[in-house]
Amino acid sequence: MQNPINLVMQLPRRALFSYRSIVSQEPACWFLYQPYIWHGQRKLKAAGVSPQERIVSSATQLVIDGFPGSANSFAALAFKRSQKQYINLAHHLHSPSQILQAIEREIPVLLTIREPVGAILSIASRRPYITATQGLHTYIGFYSKLKPYSSHYVISTFEQSTQHLDRMIARVNTVFNTNFDLVDIAKANADRQTKKAQRDSEKLAIRESIREEKRQEFTLEKNAQLLIQAKALYQAYEELAHQRQ
Template sequence: MIVRKLIKNTKYRAGHIMGRHEILFKLLPLSEKNKEKKVSPEKDICIEGFPRSANSFFSRVFQMYNPTIKAAHHMHAPLQVIKAIEYDVPCIVLIRNPIDAIASVLVVDRNLSTRFAIQSYINFYERIWPVRKNIVISDFQDTTQHPHQVVERINQRYGTSFYMEPMTSEVKFTIFNQLQKAQKDLKQPEHLVAIPTEKKARIKQDVLKELTEQPLLLTANLLYQKFLEN
Protein backbone atom coordinates (compact mmCIF):
# COMPACT_ATOMS: atom_id res chain seq x y z
CA MET A 1 0.00 0.00 0.00
CA ILE A 2 2.78 2.46 0.95
CA VAL A 3 4.71 1.63 -2.23
CA ARG A 4 1.60 2.11 -4.41
CA LYS A 5 0.94 5.48 -2.80
CA LEU A 6 4.54 6.56 -3.31
CA ILE A 7 4.51 5.53 -6.98
CA LYS A 8 1.13 7.16 -7.64
CA ASN A 9 2.03 10.47 -6.00
CA THR A 10 5.42 10.57 -7.72
CA LYS A 11 3.86 10.02 -11.15
CA TYR A 12 1.10 12.55 -10.44
CA ARG A 13 3.60 15.18 -9.30
CA ALA A 14 5.78 14.60 -12.36
CA GLY A 15 2.86 15.06 -14.74
CA HIS A 16 1.66 18.06 -12.77
CA ILE A 17 5.07 19.77 -12.99
CA MET A 18 5.41 19.01 -16.71
CA GLY A 19 2.01 20.53 -17.38
CA ARG A 20 3.01 23.87 -15.83
CA HIS A 21 6.43 24.52 -17.41
CA GLU A 22 6.87 25.10 -21.13
CA ILE A 23 10.10 23.19 -21.73
CA LEU A 24 8.83 20.19 -19.75
CA PHE A 25 5.42 20.39 -21.41
CA LYS A 26 7.10 19.71 -24.75
CA LEU A 27 8.50 16.50 -23.27
CA LEU A 28 5.13 15.03 -22.30
CA PRO A 29 4.73 11.51 -23.76
CA LEU A 30 4.14 11.82 -27.49
CA SER A 31 1.90 8.81 -27.94
CA GLU A 32 -0.60 8.93 -30.78
CA LYS A 33 -3.31 9.47 -28.17
CA ASN A 34 -1.52 12.47 -26.69
CA LYS A 35 -0.75 13.89 -30.12
CA GLU A 36 -4.50 14.02 -30.72
CA LYS A 37 -5.13 15.65 -27.34
CA LYS A 38 -2.30 18.17 -27.37
CA VAL A 39 -2.90 21.69 -28.68
CA SER A 40 -1.27 22.79 -31.91
CA PRO A 41 -1.85 25.53 -34.49
CA GLU A 42 -3.89 23.02 -36.52
CA LYS A 43 -6.49 22.52 -33.79
CA ASP A 44 -9.87 24.27 -34.06
CA ILE A 45 -10.55 24.51 -30.32
CA CYS A 46 -8.93 23.73 -26.98
CA ILE A 47 -11.10 22.33 -24.16
CA GLU A 48 -9.25 22.14 -20.86
CA GLY A 49 -9.84 21.99 -17.13
CA PHE A 50 -8.82 20.36 -13.89
CA PRO A 51 -9.79 16.66 -13.90
CA ARG A 52 -13.42 15.83 -13.07
CA SER A 53 -14.73 19.21 -14.18
CA ALA A 54 -16.94 17.76 -16.95
CA ASN A 55 -14.06 17.57 -19.43
CA SER A 56 -15.26 14.27 -20.88
CA PHE A 57 -18.91 15.30 -20.97
CA PHE A 58 -18.34 18.63 -22.71
CA SER A 59 -15.76 17.23 -25.15
CA ARG A 60 -18.14 14.45 -26.16
CA VAL A 61 -21.21 16.62 -26.61
CA PHE A 62 -19.20 19.30 -28.43
CA GLN A 63 -17.76 16.81 -30.89
CA MET A 64 -21.14 15.15 -31.34
CA TYR A 65 -22.48 18.40 -32.80
CA ASN A 66 -19.18 19.37 -34.47
CA PRO A 67 -17.83 16.02 -35.75
CA THR A 68 -15.27 17.49 -38.18
CA ILE A 69 -13.71 19.83 -35.61
CA LYS A 70 -10.19 19.02 -34.38
CA ALA A 71 -10.20 19.55 -30.62
CA ALA A 72 -7.33 19.61 -28.12
CA HIS A 73 -8.51 18.30 -24.75
CA HIS A 74 -7.84 16.23 -21.64
CA MET A 75 -4.20 17.13 -21.05
CA HIS A 76 -5.23 18.73 -17.72
CA ALA A 77 -2.25 21.04 -18.08
CA PRO A 78 -2.27 24.84 -17.79
CA LEU A 79 0.38 25.02 -20.52
CA GLN A 80 -2.24 23.59 -22.87
CA VAL A 81 -4.22 26.80 -22.30
CA ILE A 82 -1.18 29.07 -22.56
CA LYS A 83 -0.15 27.48 -25.87
CA ALA A 84 -3.70 27.70 -27.24
CA ILE A 85 -3.60 31.46 -26.71
CA GLU A 86 -0.17 31.62 -28.34
CA TYR A 87 -1.45 29.67 -31.36
CA ASP A 88 -4.64 31.78 -31.52
CA VAL A 89 -6.77 28.67 -30.99
CA PRO A 90 -10.18 29.30 -29.35
CA CYS A 91 -9.94 28.03 -25.77
CA ILE A 92 -12.48 27.17 -23.10
CA VAL A 93 -11.42 26.35 -19.55
CA LEU A 94 -13.83 24.32 -17.43
CA ILE A 95 -13.97 24.92 -13.69
CA ARG A 96 -15.83 23.22 -10.86
CA ASN A 97 -16.09 24.05 -7.18
CA PRO A 98 -12.97 22.58 -5.60
CA ILE A 99 -14.56 20.29 -3.03
CA ASP A 100 -16.52 18.38 -5.70
CA ALA A 101 -13.75 18.38 -8.33
CA ILE A 102 -11.02 17.32 -5.90
CA ALA A 103 -13.25 14.78 -4.16
CA SER A 104 -14.01 13.18 -7.52
CA VAL A 105 -10.27 12.98 -8.30
CA LEU A 106 -9.64 11.29 -4.95
CA VAL A 107 -12.54 8.88 -5.48
CA VAL A 108 -10.86 7.72 -8.68
CA ASP A 109 -7.57 7.07 -6.88
CA ARG A 110 -7.44 6.68 -3.10
CA ASN A 111 -3.63 6.43 -3.26
CA LEU A 112 -3.35 10.10 -4.13
CA SER A 113 -2.40 12.56 -1.38
CA THR A 114 -5.38 14.70 -0.35
CA ARG A 115 -3.20 17.73 0.26
CA PHE A 116 -1.43 17.41 -3.07
CA ALA A 117 -4.75 16.98 -4.91
CA ILE A 118 -5.88 20.33 -3.44
CA GLN A 119 -2.54 21.95 -4.27
CA SER A 120 -2.73 20.72 -7.86
CA TYR A 121 -6.16 22.37 -8.24
CA ILE A 122 -4.73 25.63 -6.92
CA ASN A 123 -1.64 25.43 -9.13
CA PHE A 124 -3.71 24.70 -12.25
CA TYR A 125 -6.00 27.71 -11.93
CA GLU A 126 -3.37 30.08 -10.51
CA ARG A 127 -1.28 29.45 -13.65
CA ILE A 128 -4.26 30.31 -15.84
CA TRP A 129 -5.44 33.35 -13.86
CA PRO A 130 -3.22 35.92 -15.68
CA VAL A 131 -4.68 34.92 -19.08
CA ARG A 132 -8.32 34.61 -18.01
CA LYS A 133 -9.37 37.53 -20.24
CA ASN A 134 -8.11 35.64 -23.31
CA ILE A 135 -10.25 32.54 -22.78
CA VAL A 136 -13.82 31.47 -22.04
CA ILE A 137 -14.43 30.15 -18.52
CA SER A 138 -17.33 27.78 -17.90
CA ASP A 139 -18.54 26.66 -14.50
CA PHE A 140 -19.70 23.06 -13.98
CA GLN A 141 -23.42 23.92 -13.90
CA ASP A 142 -23.31 25.72 -17.25
CA THR A 143 -21.01 23.10 -18.75
CA THR A 144 -23.34 20.21 -17.94
CA GLN A 145 -26.78 21.83 -18.06
CA HIS A 146 -26.45 24.55 -20.70
CA PRO A 147 -23.53 23.65 -23.00
CA HIS A 148 -25.23 25.35 -25.95
CA GLN A 149 -25.00 28.66 -24.09
CA VAL A 150 -21.32 27.99 -23.45
CA VAL A 151 -20.80 27.41 -27.17
CA GLU A 152 -22.60 30.70 -27.90
CA ARG A 153 -20.12 32.45 -25.60
CA ILE A 154 -17.22 30.81 -27.44
CA ASN A 155 -18.64 31.97 -30.78
CA GLN A 156 -19.11 35.51 -29.48
CA ARG A 157 -15.62 35.63 -28.01
CA TYR A 158 -13.77 34.24 -31.04
CA GLY A 159 -16.07 34.89 -33.99
CA THR A 160 -16.42 31.15 -34.60
CA SER A 161 -19.49 29.27 -35.78
CA PHE A 162 -19.49 26.13 -33.65
CA TYR A 163 -22.89 24.48 -33.33
CA MET A 164 -24.77 23.15 -30.32
CA GLU A 165 -28.43 22.54 -29.55
CA PRO A 166 -30.01 22.97 -26.08
CA MET A 167 -29.32 19.99 -23.81
CA THR A 168 -32.02 17.35 -23.66
CA SER A 169 -32.38 14.26 -21.50
CA GLU A 170 -31.95 12.14 -24.64
CA VAL A 171 -28.61 13.75 -25.51
CA LYS A 172 -27.38 13.47 -21.93
CA PHE A 173 -28.38 9.79 -21.89
CA THR A 174 -26.45 9.23 -25.13
CA ILE A 175 -23.31 10.88 -23.77
CA PHE A 176 -23.49 8.93 -20.50
CA ASN A 177 -23.86 5.68 -22.46
CA GLN A 178 -20.83 6.56 -24.56
CA LEU A 179 -18.75 7.24 -21.44
CA GLN A 180 -19.88 3.98 -19.81
CA LYS A 181 -19.09 2.03 -22.98
CA ALA A 182 -15.62 3.59 -23.15
CA GLN A 183 -15.02 2.57 -19.54
CA LYS A 184 -16.13 -1.01 -20.23
CA ASP A 185 -14.07 -1.24 -23.43
CA LEU A 186 -10.99 -0.24 -21.44
CA LYS A 187 -12.01 -2.71 -18.70
CA GLN A 188 -11.84 0.03 -16.09
CA PRO A 189 -13.51 -0.20 -12.65
CA GLU A 190 -16.92 1.46 -12.29
CA HIS A 191 -15.58 4.35 -10.19
CA LEU A 192 -13.39 5.52 -13.10
CA VAL A 193 -16.30 6.33 -15.42
CA ALA A 194 -16.79 10.10 -15.77
CA ILE A 195 -20.45 10.10 -14.70
CA PRO A 196 -22.19 9.85 -11.30
CA THR A 197 -22.62 6.33 -9.91
CA GLU A 198 -23.80 4.90 -6.59
CA LYS A 199 -20.40 3.37 -5.89
CA LYS A 200 -18.64 6.70 -6.40
CA ALA A 201 -21.18 8.42 -4.15
CA ARG A 202 -20.43 5.96 -1.31
CA ILE A 203 -16.66 6.41 -1.60
CA LYS A 204 -17.07 10.17 -1.83
CA GLN A 205 -18.51 10.46 1.67
CA ASP A 206 -15.19 9.38 3.23
CA VAL A 207 -13.26 11.62 0.87
CA LEU A 208 -15.32 14.70 1.72
CA LYS A 209 -14.51 14.27 5.41
CA GLU A 210 -10.79 14.22 4.63
CA LEU A 211 -11.09 17.29 2.40
CA THR A 212 -12.96 19.46 4.87
CA GLU A 213 -10.20 18.86 7.42
CA GLN A 214 -7.60 20.41 5.08
CA PRO A 215 -6.97 24.16 5.68
CA LEU A 216 -5.64 24.46 2.13
CA LEU A 217 -9.16 23.92 0.81
CA LEU A 218 -10.00 27.51 1.77
CA THR A 219 -7.38 28.80 -0.67
CA ALA A 220 -8.88 26.68 -3.44
CA ASN A 221 -12.37 27.99 -2.65
CA LEU A 222 -11.22 31.61 -2.76
CA LEU A 223 -9.54 31.03 -6.12
CA TYR A 224 -12.70 29.42 -7.51
CA GLN A 225 -14.77 32.42 -6.39
CA LYS A 226 -12.32 34.80 -8.05
CA PHE A 227 -12.85 33.07 -11.38
CA LEU A 228 -16.64 33.21 -11.03
CA GLU A 229 -16.54 36.92 -10.23
CA ASN A 230 -14.28 37.75 -13.19
Protein backbone atom coordinates in the same frame (compact mmCIF):
# COMPACT_ATOMS: atom_id res chain seq x y z
CA MET B 1 -7.27 3.14 8.26
CA GLN B 2 -5.36 2.09 5.15
CA ASN B 3 -3.42 -1.13 4.94
CA PRO B 4 0.30 -0.20 5.34
CA ILE B 5 1.23 -2.33 2.32
CA ASN B 6 -1.34 -0.58 0.12
CA LEU B 7 -0.09 2.77 1.38
CA VAL B 8 3.50 1.95 0.41
CA MET B 9 2.38 0.71 -3.01
CA GLN B 10 0.56 4.00 -3.61
CA LEU B 11 3.62 6.18 -2.94
CA PRO B 12 5.16 5.90 -6.45
CA ARG B 13 1.82 6.81 -8.05
CA ARG B 14 1.43 9.77 -5.74
CA ALA B 15 4.92 10.95 -6.64
CA LEU B 16 4.19 10.62 -10.36
CA PHE B 17 0.94 12.56 -9.96
CA SER B 18 2.79 15.42 -8.24
CA TYR B 19 5.53 15.33 -10.88
CA ARG B 20 3.03 15.42 -13.73
CA SER B 21 1.17 18.30 -12.09
CA ILE B 22 4.35 20.37 -11.90
CA VAL B 23 5.61 19.75 -15.44
CA SER B 24 2.13 20.26 -16.94
CA GLN B 25 1.97 23.79 -15.56
CA GLU B 26 5.28 25.19 -16.80
CA PRO B 27 5.88 25.84 -20.52
CA ALA B 28 9.62 25.59 -19.81
CA CYS B 29 9.05 21.95 -18.77
CA TRP B 30 7.31 21.08 -22.02
CA PHE B 31 9.84 18.39 -22.95
CA LEU B 32 9.28 16.68 -19.59
CA TYR B 33 5.53 16.61 -20.19
CA GLN B 34 5.87 15.20 -23.70
CA PRO B 35 5.80 11.51 -22.59
CA TYR B 36 2.36 12.09 -21.06
CA ILE B 37 1.18 13.56 -24.36
CA TRP B 38 2.47 10.52 -26.23
CA HIS B 39 0.78 8.17 -23.77
CA GLY B 40 -2.54 9.95 -24.22
CA GLN B 41 -2.17 9.88 -27.99
CA ARG B 42 -1.47 6.13 -28.01
CA LYS B 43 -4.63 5.52 -25.98
CA LEU B 44 -6.69 7.59 -28.43
CA LYS B 45 -5.20 5.85 -31.45
CA ALA B 46 -5.99 2.45 -29.93
CA ALA B 47 -9.58 3.61 -29.48
CA GLY B 48 -9.79 4.72 -33.12
CA VAL B 49 -9.69 8.44 -32.30
CA SER B 50 -7.29 10.98 -33.81
CA PRO B 51 -4.15 11.39 -31.65
CA GLN B 52 -4.27 15.10 -32.50
CA GLU B 53 -7.01 15.49 -29.92
CA ARG B 54 -4.39 15.20 -27.16
CA ILE B 55 -2.12 18.04 -28.24
CA VAL B 56 -2.40 21.69 -29.22
CA SER B 57 -1.03 22.28 -32.71
CA SER B 58 -1.40 24.74 -35.56
CA ALA B 59 -4.30 22.59 -36.81
CA THR B 60 -6.27 22.81 -33.53
CA GLN B 61 -9.55 24.72 -33.93
CA LEU B 62 -10.78 24.61 -30.33
CA VAL B 63 -9.51 23.56 -26.91
CA ILE B 64 -11.89 22.28 -24.22
CA ASP B 65 -9.89 21.64 -21.09
CA GLY B 66 -9.68 22.13 -17.35
CA PHE B 67 -8.76 20.40 -14.12
CA PRO B 68 -9.87 16.72 -14.10
CA GLY B 69 -13.38 16.15 -12.79
CA SER B 70 -14.74 19.40 -14.24
CA ALA B 71 -17.10 17.92 -16.86
CA ASN B 72 -14.35 17.82 -19.49
CA SER B 73 -15.54 14.47 -20.88
CA PHE B 74 -19.17 15.56 -21.06
CA ALA B 75 -18.34 18.86 -22.75
CA ALA B 76 -15.89 17.41 -25.27
CA LEU B 77 -18.15 14.51 -26.29
CA ALA B 78 -21.29 16.65 -26.48
CA PHE B 79 -19.45 19.21 -28.61
CA LYS B 80 -18.04 16.60 -31.01
CA ARG B 81 -21.41 14.91 -31.48
CA SER B 82 -23.08 18.23 -32.26
CA GLN B 83 -20.78 19.31 -35.09
CA LYS B 84 -21.97 18.82 -38.65
CA GLN B 85 -18.37 18.71 -39.88
CA TYR B 86 -15.13 17.52 -38.30
CA ILE B 87 -13.57 20.00 -35.90
CA ASN B 88 -9.98 19.53 -34.76
CA LEU B 89 -10.66 19.60 -31.02
CA ALA B 90 -7.97 19.30 -28.34
CA HIS B 91 -9.28 18.05 -25.01
CA HIS B 92 -8.31 16.16 -21.84
CA LEU B 93 -4.89 17.80 -21.86
CA HIS B 94 -5.22 18.79 -18.18
CA SER B 95 -2.22 21.02 -18.80
CA PRO B 96 -1.99 24.79 -18.22
CA SER B 97 1.09 24.94 -20.46
CA GLN B 98 -0.92 23.44 -23.36
CA ILE B 99 -3.69 25.97 -22.78
CA LEU B 100 -1.11 28.76 -22.77
CA GLN B 101 0.18 27.44 -26.09
CA ALA B 102 -3.35 27.69 -27.47
CA ILE B 103 -3.65 31.25 -26.20
CA GLU B 104 -0.32 32.16 -27.80
CA ARG B 105 -1.55 30.71 -31.11
CA GLU B 106 -4.89 32.57 -30.72
CA ILE B 107 -6.83 29.30 -30.68
CA PRO B 108 -10.26 29.48 -28.98
CA VAL B 109 -10.30 27.96 -25.48
CA LEU B 110 -13.26 26.86 -23.36
CA LEU B 111 -11.83 26.51 -19.86
CA THR B 112 -13.86 24.24 -17.60
CA ILE B 113 -13.84 24.64 -13.84
CA ARG B 114 -15.63 23.06 -10.89
CA GLU B 115 -15.58 23.90 -7.21
CA PRO B 116 -12.45 22.27 -5.76
CA VAL B 117 -13.93 19.63 -3.46
CA GLY B 118 -16.22 18.20 -6.15
CA ALA B 119 -13.46 18.18 -8.77
CA ILE B 120 -10.88 16.56 -6.50
CA LEU B 121 -13.31 13.94 -5.19
CA SER B 122 -14.18 13.05 -8.78
CA ILE B 123 -10.59 12.33 -9.76
CA ALA B 124 -9.67 10.76 -6.40
CA SER B 125 -12.58 8.31 -6.63
CA ARG B 126 -10.99 7.00 -9.82
CA ARG B 127 -7.41 7.30 -8.57
CA PRO B 128 -7.54 6.60 -4.83
CA TYR B 129 -3.81 7.17 -4.40
CA ILE B 130 -4.36 10.93 -4.82
CA THR B 131 -4.70 12.72 -1.49
CA ALA B 132 -6.83 15.78 -0.82
CA THR B 133 -3.63 17.72 -0.12
CA GLN B 134 -2.20 16.78 -3.52
CA GLY B 135 -5.46 17.60 -5.22
CA LEU B 136 -5.67 21.02 -3.61
CA HIS B 137 -2.07 21.91 -4.46
CA THR B 138 -2.61 20.84 -8.08
CA TYR B 139 -5.96 22.64 -8.38
CA ILE B 140 -4.47 25.87 -7.02
CA GLY B 141 -1.44 25.60 -9.28
CA PHE B 142 -3.57 24.83 -12.35
CA TYR B 143 -5.95 27.78 -12.11
CA SER B 144 -3.46 30.24 -10.60
CA LYS B 145 -1.25 29.72 -13.65
CA LEU B 146 -4.10 30.59 -16.03
CA LYS B 147 -5.79 33.38 -14.08
CA PRO B 148 -3.67 36.25 -15.54
CA TYR B 149 -4.88 35.25 -19.02
CA SER B 150 -8.61 35.29 -18.25
CA SER B 151 -9.40 37.62 -21.15
CA HIS B 152 -8.15 34.97 -23.59
CA TYR B 153 -10.59 32.14 -22.85
CA VAL B 154 -14.25 31.50 -22.09
CA ILE B 155 -14.84 30.16 -18.57
CA SER B 156 -17.42 27.42 -18.13
CA THR B 157 -18.38 26.33 -14.61
CA PHE B 158 -19.53 22.78 -13.93
CA GLU B 159 -23.17 23.89 -13.97
CA GLN B 160 -22.70 25.78 -17.22
CA SER B 161 -20.87 22.87 -18.85
CA THR B 162 -23.49 20.28 -17.88
CA GLN B 163 -26.69 22.35 -18.14
CA HIS B 164 -25.97 25.22 -20.53
CA LEU B 165 -23.20 24.03 -22.84
CA ASP B 166 -25.17 25.34 -25.80
CA ARG B 167 -24.87 28.86 -24.39
CA MET B 168 -21.18 28.40 -23.68
CA ILE B 169 -20.45 27.38 -27.28
CA ALA B 170 -22.48 30.37 -28.43
CA ARG B 171 -20.27 32.48 -26.16
CA VAL B 172 -17.16 30.97 -27.74
CA ASN B 173 -18.53 31.86 -31.18
CA THR B 174 -19.11 35.45 -30.09
CA VAL B 175 -15.75 35.95 -28.37
CA PHE B 176 -13.59 34.24 -30.99
CA ASN B 177 -15.68 34.95 -34.10
CA THR B 178 -16.13 31.24 -34.79
CA ASN B 179 -19.10 29.36 -36.19
CA PHE B 180 -19.25 26.10 -34.25
CA ASP B 181 -22.59 24.28 -34.23
CA LEU B 182 -24.39 24.67 -30.93
CA VAL B 183 -24.78 21.70 -28.60
CA ASP B 184 -28.16 20.01 -28.20
CA ILE B 185 -27.91 20.06 -24.41
CA ALA B 186 -31.14 18.10 -23.85
CA LYS B 187 -29.89 15.25 -26.05
CA ALA B 188 -26.43 15.38 -24.47
CA ASN B 189 -27.89 14.99 -20.99
CA ALA B 190 -30.23 12.22 -22.13
CA ASP B 191 -27.23 10.36 -23.59
CA ARG B 192 -25.37 10.86 -20.32
CA GLN B 193 -28.23 9.39 -18.30
CA THR B 194 -28.42 6.39 -20.64
CA LYS B 195 -24.69 5.79 -20.27
CA LYS B 196 -24.91 6.20 -16.50
CA ALA B 197 -27.67 3.58 -16.30
CA GLN B 198 -25.43 1.12 -18.16
CA ARG B 199 -22.51 1.46 -15.75
CA ASP B 200 -21.46 -1.32 -13.42
CA SER B 201 -23.36 -0.68 -10.17
CA GLU B 202 -20.68 -2.42 -8.11
CA LYS B 203 -17.94 -0.19 -9.49
CA LEU B 204 -20.08 2.88 -8.88
CA ALA B 205 -20.63 1.81 -5.27
CA ILE B 206 -16.88 1.38 -4.78
CA ARG B 207 -16.22 4.83 -6.22
CA GLU B 208 -18.85 6.37 -3.97
CA SER B 209 -17.27 4.69 -0.94
CA ILE B 210 -13.86 6.08 -1.89
CA ARG B 211 -15.40 9.50 -2.44
CA GLU B 212 -16.86 9.59 1.07
CA GLU B 213 -13.60 8.40 2.59
CA LYS B 214 -11.64 11.08 0.73
CA ARG B 215 -14.14 13.76 1.73
CA GLN B 216 -12.96 13.41 5.34
CA GLU B 217 -9.45 14.48 4.32
CA PHE B 218 -10.69 17.98 3.58
CA THR B 219 -11.49 18.44 7.28
CA LEU B 220 -7.87 17.88 8.32
CA GLU B 221 -6.13 20.94 9.75
CA LYS B 222 -3.26 20.69 7.26
CA ASN B 223 -5.74 21.22 4.42
CA ALA B 224 -7.64 24.15 5.95
CA GLN B 225 -5.66 26.99 4.35
CA LEU B 226 -5.31 25.16 1.06
CA LEU B 227 -9.07 24.68 0.92
CA ILE B 228 -9.68 28.37 1.65
CA GLN B 229 -7.26 29.33 -1.11
CA ALA B 230 -8.78 26.91 -3.62
CA LYS B 231 -12.33 28.07 -2.87
CA ALA B 232 -11.33 31.73 -3.21
CA LEU B 233 -9.72 30.96 -6.57
CA TYR B 234 -12.84 29.17 -7.76
CA GLN B 235 -15.04 32.04 -6.61
CA ALA B 236 -12.95 34.50 -8.62
CA TYR B 237 -13.37 32.38 -11.74
CA GLU B 238 -17.08 31.88 -11.08
CA GLU B 239 -17.61 35.63 -10.81
CA LEU B 240 -15.79 36.18 -14.10
CA ALA B 241 -17.88 33.46 -15.76
CA HIS B 242 -21.16 35.07 -14.71
CA GLN B 243 -20.00 38.60 -15.55
CA ARG B 244 -19.39 37.55 -19.14
CA GLN B 245 -22.68 35.76 -19.77
